[in-house]
Amino acid sequence: MRVQVVDHPLVAHKLTVLREKTTPSPVFRLLTEELVTLLAYEATRTVRVEPVGIETPVATTTGTGLTKPTPLVVPILRAGLGMLEGMVKLLPTAEVGFLGMARNEETLDVITYAERLPDDLTGRQVYVLDPMLATGGTLREAIKFLFKRGATEVTCICLLAAPEGLKVLEEELADANVNIVLASIDEKLNDKAYIVPGLGDAGDRLYGVVG
Numbered sequence: 001m002r003v004q005v006v007d008h009p010l011v012a013h014k015l016t017v018l019r020e021k022t023t024p025s026p027v028f029r030l031l032t033e034e035l036v037t038l039l040a041y042e043a044t045r046t047v048r049v050e051p052v053g054i055e056t057p058v059a060t061t062t063g064t065g066l067t068k069p070t071p072l073v074v075p076i077l078r079a080g081l082g083m084l085e086g087m088v089k090l091l092p093t094a095e096v097g098f099l100g101m102a103r104n105e106e107t108l109d110v111i112t113y114a115e116r117l118p119d120d121l122t123g124r125q126v127y128v129l130d131p132m133l134a135t136g137g138t139l140r141e142a143i144k145f146l147f148k149r150g151a152t153e154v155t156c157i158c159l160l161a162a163p164e165g166l167k168v169l170e171e172e173l174a175d176a177n178v179n180i181v182l183a184s185i186d187e188k189l190n191d192k193a194y195i196v197p198g199l200g201d202a203g204d205r206l207y208g209v210v211g
């Protein structure tokens, strides 16, 4: 497992505005999209490509094309949905699947309540979108699920991570072909498993509080 914090002044600036509690939802959504595009640029550094022959108006040459099957992008519902547009802007030919996972706020157990993914992911590179790597429980289950279906490489794009969550992933997935790409590793989790200083509840800030 490899962890990369994207060190770029625009990433730091946009993340700061996201963290600010007075930032309204429409701005929060827009910034999330922009941030994901910046993170995705780094996260796709190992995307599989192959040589393709093309003709320019002047000559025949060899360029670069994405290898088939194209990458699969999997936002974790609900908050990961806010990251999808920023990702497909950079990878418009990717397929998109969905995984609905949530944690029980009392037990912190992870439940899968929705899944729309190909049955066979053999040989696929998968990009998982989940803004907050907090306890690591959701992401750990999502990654294991994708490997069970045959994925060869799983790259998770998150806005923030807590050290506790990264440790949980490291404990189970140290030798797995997993990349974690982040805008920041924050200080810690609080007693309600929120990231500190964090940005609050990412789903609520993107889409409002639903009952």
Ligand code: URA
Residues within 6 Å of the ligand: 079, 132, 134, 193, 194, 195, 196, 198, 199, 200, 201, 202, 203
């Ligand atoms: N999920 C969130 O939305 N925020 C946190 O701080 C932790 C988990």
